[in-house]
Amino acid sequence: MAAIGDILARVLHSYKLEVQMFENSRNIQRMMPVLSKDFWRLCVAGFLLLSGSCFAQSWGSVGMGYDYLLTKGTAGQWTSTNGWYALPTFNINKNIGVFADFTNFYGSGKNVHGTTFGPLHAFGNKSRYTPFIFAGIGKVRASDAGTVTNSFAWLAGGGFTIRLTRWVSFQTIPVEYVMSTANGNVGNNFLARAGIALTIPK
Numbered sequence: 001m002a003a004i005g006d007i008l009a010r011v012l013h014s015y016k017l018e019v020q021m022f023e024n025s026r027n028i029q030r031m032m033p034v035l036s037k038d039f040w041r042l043c044v045a046g047f048l049l050l051s052g053s054c055f056a057q058s059w060g061s062v063g064m065g066y067d068y069l070l071t072k073g074t075a076g077q078w079t080s081t082n083g084w085y086a087l088p089t090f091n092i093n094k095n096i097g098v099f100a101d102f103t104n105f106y107g108s109g110k111n112v113h114g115t116t117f118g119p120l121h122a123f124g125n126k127s128r129y130t131p132f133i134f135a136g137i138g139k140v141r142a143s144d145a146g147t148v149t150n151s152f153a154w155l156a157g158g159g160f161t162i163r164l165t166r167w168v169s170f171q172t173i174p175v176e177y178v179m180s181t182a183n184g185n186v187g188n189n190f191l192a193r194a195g196i197a198l199t200i201p202k
Contacts, residue, residue, distance in 0.1 A: 063087035064086050099118060137153070
């Protein structure tokens with residue numbers, strides 16, 4: 001009788017263990033949808049945060065727009081011409097970058113093309129307005145009535161951008177001085193620009 005009782009006790013204990021394991025598995029199954037939802041919510045939030053921090057940075061920008069050039073001639077007279085510019089920039093860090101400036105002016109049989117390169121410094125802040133200064137060197141190719149001259153040039157100036165959207169900004173450079181050395185003569189030139197700058201995201 002004692003042996004039979006011992007066997008029944010063992011059977012009852014095994015049954016209790018199976019019931020407990022079954023209940024535990026059901027509890028785990030109930031928890032899985034909740035854990036799964038929280039897990040995917042966390043993944044989506046992390047992805048959005050990471051993408052936002054990456055998109056907040058950029059390789060630089062490409063500016064393009066209208067140019068106005070005021071030039072002082074060798075006889076002291078001032079002449080003005082209109083043209084266009086393309087201004088790609090590359091960011092080294094948050095404030096320091098480099099630029100390549102391509103300009104073209106035309107009118108009355110005259111065509112002037114300038115190519116300059118140099119560093120720039122942007123004064124980044126939390127507003128939509130970002131002022132910057134720059135300086136560079138390069139060359140100017142001028143064609144006037146069939147006569148072509150090439151001269152060394154250097155420039156310096158300042159401007160600012162106004163962010164319109166996340167990747168588009170209004171760009172203006174109201175003050176820029178360019179010195180050229182055509183035919184051994186120092187030429188004084190003043191530029192003003194206005195255009196659009198497109199940000200290049202990383």
